[in-house]
Amino acid sequence: MKDANNVAYTLSAVGHIAGTFESGSRDWDWNLPGVSPDVAKNWAAINQTPTMHTEAAVNFDVGALVDGLIQAVGKAAAVISIALA
Numbered sequence: 001m002k003d004a005n006n007v008a009y010t011l012s013a014v015g016h017i018a019g020t021f022e023s024g025s026r027d028w029d030w031n032l033p034g035v036s037p038d039v040a041k042n043w044a045a046i047n048q049t050p051t052m053h054t055e056a057a058v059n060f061d062v063g064a065l066v067d068g069l070i071q072a073v074g075k076a077a078a079v080i081s082i083a084l085a
Contacts, residue, residue: 001052003045009038021068 002008013032018024039046
């Protein structure tokens with residue numbers, strides 16, 4: 001976000017969400033309370049031109065996907081061999 005004086009203020013958070021082939025939550029709650037002295041000090045300038053830009057990024061781990069698929073195929077093959085026995 002930028003204020004009336006063209007000063008930018010940034011916020012960031014890093015976390016992890018689980019995918020289809022890994023255990024864990026698919027939710028990531030990033031409500032991180034806190035106080036920024038810079039924002040508090042310059043609130044009048046921020047409030048004059050409230051402009052904000054948001055951006056999100058995701059890192060995709062192809063290796064984990066391939067490992068998960070190999071494990072799934074192996075388990076399916078074991079079940080099929082037991083069923084045919």
